Amino acid sequence: MTQETKEAVEKILIDYLEKNKHRKTSERFAILNEIYSYDGHFDIEGLYVMMKNMKYRVSRATLYNNIELLLDAGLVIKHQFGKNLAQFEKAYKFKQHDHLICNDCEKVFEFCDPRIMQIQKMAEDMLNFDVSHHSLNFFAKCRVLKENGICEHKKNIEKTV
């Protein structure tokens, strides 16, 4: 993360905390910092391990509490890729994108399509709501299968998830 980004997201957090009369605790800034230093999707347990490895003394409860706050501040977005495990991703300055999940290897791919915004506008006007965020997931089968009928990505042990 660039110094510029670091300052920008911290400013957003500070403004949010002040506006909502929450305290500026060191944990909040540490969590924000860890999240923005990481690329890709993460879950709370992963973030907990990451922070433990980085010397921090944090509890899972604090992570659960503060991820909610960061979501509300628009600094983080939440995903659910079909499993009962919430996944998160930093949100500031990252291009809106959606996901396609392989039915076979569960790897997650990203794509962009501006038409989603048109659909959003239609839904907003039709139902009289202002959308704060959306989640579009395609669950799909890979067209390229290996001899054993397994998708071509399955060789990769680690998942994008």
Added chain:
Amino acid sequence: MTQETKEAVEKILIDYLEKNKHRKTSERFAILNEIYSYDGHFDIEGLYVMMKNMKYRVSRATLYNNIELLLDAGLVIKHQFGKNLAQFEKAYKFKQHDHLICNDCEKVFEFCDPRIMQIQKMAEDMLNFDVSHHSLNFFAKCRVLKENGICEHKKNIEKTV
């Protein structure tokens, strides 16, 4: 559910079971029947209670096992509306639709937009996958608030969820 629908979905299930060499147990037909007799979204616990109330002797494990099978057969679709609770819905002959979830009262609204299919096609071709199903959720704030700042639907105790 009409007799016609009942027969149609049972045929789909029978074909699926035969094709995949699974047994035609009475539980499987009972579950299918209950699901198709119910309108709206349900979770496993709700289905369990529904079936218990209807004299059936079923276990949660069987419901979890068979909902997976019905999903695979395309007879049921699965949703996750931001919570760690899987919700389901019958799928046969029901028009494709997507959801908007109120941030405030958590009520779920439905809408249709054919443009989602164009996005799907784009994603399929770009990533070389065949989409089996999708999930599009908008999380949104109601434009019409009551004096207390609470959304206009909050009065309704029961949720569409």
Added chain:
DNA sequence: GTAATTGCAAATGTTTTGCATACTG
């Protein structure tokens, strides 16, 4: 008959809660 499927109960994994302690404003 035999192997898949079931019900039940225990186990798992994620998230929430209760409470005493620490720290912000």
Added chain:
DNA sequence: CAGTATGCAAAACATTTGCAATTAC
């Protein structure tokens, strides 16, 4: 110094698993 936020442990909750009994084929 008042009350919010924290860490830790226990509780809650949805889902999965193990296993003996049942049932489809």
